[in-house]
Amino acid sequence: MDIREEMARQFGAEKTGGHGGLEILKHIGPGLLVTVGFIDPGNWASNMAAGSQFGYGLLWVVTLSTLMLILLQHNAAHLGIATGECLAEATRKHFPRWLGTAILATAYAATVATAMAEVLGGAIALQMLFGLPVRVGSVIVGAFSVAMLATNSYKRIERWIIAFVSLIGLAFLAELALVNVDWPQAAVSWVTPSFPAGSAAIVMSVLGAVVMPHNLFLHSEVIQSVHYEQQGEKVIRERLRYELFDTLFSMGVGWAINSAMVILAATTFFTRGVVVDDLATAAATLSPILGSAATVIFAVALLLAGLSSSVTAGMAAGTISAGMFGEEYDIHDRHSSVGVALCMGLATLACLLVENTFQGLVLSQALLSLQLPITIFTQIRLTSSKRVMGRYANSRLTNALLMATGIVVTAINVISLAR
Secondary structure, eight states: OOHHHHHHHHHOOOSOOOOSHHHHHHTOSHHHHHHGGGGSHHHHHHHHHHHHHHTTTTHHHHHHHHHHHHHHHHHHHHHHHHHSOOHHHHHHHHSOHHHHHHHHHHHHHHHHHHHHHHHHHHHHHHHHHHOOOHHHHHHHHHHHHHHHHHHTTHHHHHHHHHHHHHHHHHHHHHHTTTSOOOHHHHHHHHHOOOOOTTOHHHHHHHHHHHSOHHHHHHHHHHHHTTOGGGSOHHHHHHHHHHHHHHHHHHHHHHHHHHHHHHHHHHHHTGGGTOOOOSHHHHGGGGHHHHGGGHHHHHHHHHHHHHHHHHHHHHHHHHHHHHHTTTOOOOTTSHHHHHHHHHHHHHHHHHHHHOSSHHHHHHHHHHHHHHHHHHHHHHHHHHHTOHHHHGGGSOOHHHHHHHHHHHHHHHHHHHHHHHO
């Protein structure tokens, strides 16, 4: 049983009934998988840069990105539940071959950029813990991630990794009670867009770090692997309802953790005029709650975050690669396995060429923002089509919200690049 099948088994809902609280909890899963990406190394770097350079000023990007992500992730899952096809398969099937291939190629490139950030973050953690050169650490992390995917051993430790990283996320949240937060200013910043001078790259980076294109492909793949479309309309409708709860819960957790990172960086560094340009310095944000052990715990969490998120990035790469050939993800199939190996190989190579590791993390997330409109408009085209979705095609309201999301993301990219 591969990772995708294991997740499908754990998170699936093959029968209806029993709609109590425990039943709802059974349906929480795929969204939490996506939430791992909320606290990956790229997010840490983007949030620390945002908070240390612009204080609370870019919290609105976290809010807007999370709202977009809720809509997009649910819509991607909607596609998988209703059709039994993931986003990559549907793109290959329902677009002209040349266009579908081009779309998936850009998504694959964005996934490589994602994987580069994950591998680089893990390598930085190894440097903090053991003094290993970043290049050596990158090779170790990249090879270990491929090994976990190839042997399916990752599913044995995945829960432990997510649990530990989640505890670190909770530590960020708990520390808010120990620092002097200007909550009125934070509240205003959460809902008031602004583009401070010099913030263009950071705005794009935070946006790309939250709304990650590869997670849309991965979420739809995990969901579709259960093939709800073969279990009858009652099961489909039930799963759609519970999946929305899963997405809202998971994305809410991600919003809180990302916001906490920005706020802590603002209160720890911005107020003192310190600009964070490496993650070792960022470890100081945890010192009030973790004391002298903050750096070690920060580094261990960063390592586990890098490993877990690099594996999900590898899975997404395999999903996209398999989708180019109209296939589902299967690590034992060459189209999936080659896609995984090539992605991790290119990501590791990119890490070997990066001079400024912190800037490499930030810029990799900005690249995701540039690709994001392509994935969004592709998804809209598929999920709004009755030929693809049948009776489960998007409503007019959903289409309007999705189109507005695509336009806003494109506008933010244009404004940021222009500045």
